[in-house]
Amino acid sequence: MNPLLADLLQVLRLERLELDLFRGESRDPGHHRVFGGQVLGQALAAAYATIENRGVHSLHAYFLRAGDPDHPIVYEVDRSRDGASFTSRRVVAIQHGEQIFHMSASFQVQEEGVDRQGVMPDVPGPESLPDMAVAVEEMKKKAPDRPRPFIAHDRPFEFRPALLPDPTAEVPREPSMRIWFRAVDRVPDDEVLHRCLLAYASDYYLLGTAVMDARLAVGPKNLQMASIDHAMWFHRPARADEWLLYVLDSPTSSSSRGFARGSIFSRDGTLVASTAQEGLVRRRKPEPAA
Structure with missing residues (x-):
């Protein structure tokens, strides 16, 4: 297996300390704080460890403090309710004696009902599209003086953008992006x-879409950015190692907060999940002259 993906699967294997208490390893994705998707995936894995024969259908989480990638995270699960059809769990992530994150998640037994959905946008297939790193370099060539809105890293998922902003056009007032993604190996x-992997991957590019206009205007170094919350709804089963299309847009930004929402479709057009996130988008104050 690809070593990056193998390491991610290891990160999602939590150590059980007590009946409802778990510990997970941390990783540094390159910016000296834990990636929000890691905490989401681990918290969901902790909640699942207290449940049988029910699937998650929604989660709502808040990021309270930056996670320290050099130390493990402890997850405490509260068994809020076990009903006939629905089960509710609350998970608190603790590091250095402080809460860094909390999440509420709801699980449901499999049921039949009305089945309808919106239509997936018409985009080129992933085989005809370049990797994100190549796409970012092409943007830089077209507009060398404009800051790049995204930075490409080695990750356990591969990304192929079907829609990125035109670097030569005006900064978009309502940023949007469409990107194919899948795990790098089976x-x-x-x-x-x-589902834990899907929660992990859902944190990619949500805040990036919400701050795309600011990054194109002033550059990422001049911005203070941090995820505030994350919501996700799981509509239908999906495999994280098969191509999925993430359709993202950011309809509003105000009060130093940017908001983005996303729809995740499988290759055949099935809507498998929806997401939403708000994040801090604050322009850094210039340092006073010496």
Whole structure:
């Protein structure tokens, strides 16, 4: 297996300390704080460890403090309710004696009902599109004086953008992006694992879309950015190692907060999940002259 993906699967394997208490490893994605998707995926794995025969259908989380990538995170699960059809869990992530994150998640038994959805946008297939790193370099060539809105890193997921902003055009007032993604290697057939991986990957590019206009205007170094919350709804099963299309847009930004929402479709056009996130987008004050 690809070593980056193998390491991610290791990160999602939590150590059980007590009945409802777990510990997870941390990783540094390159900016000296824990990636929000890691905490989401681990918290969901902790909640799943207290549940049988029910699938997550929604989660709502808040990022309270930056996570320290050099130390593990402890997850405490509160068994809020076990109903006939729905189960509710609350998970608190603790590091250095302080809460850094909390999440509420709801799980449901499998039921039949009305099945409808919106239509997936018409975009080129992933095979015809370049990797994100190549796309970012092409943007830089077209507009060398404009800051790049995204930075490409080695990750356990591969990304191929179907829609990025035109670097030569005016800064978009309502930023949007469409990007194909999948795990870089095959993942075991475990629906719980695939949903935890999907939660992990859902944190990519949500805040990036919300701050795209600011990054294109002033550059990422002049911005203070941090995720505030994250919501996700799981509509239908999906595999994280098969191509998924993430359709993102940011309809509003105000009071130093940017808001973005996303829809995740499988290759055949099935809507498998929806997301929403608000994040801090604050322009840094210039340092006083010496």
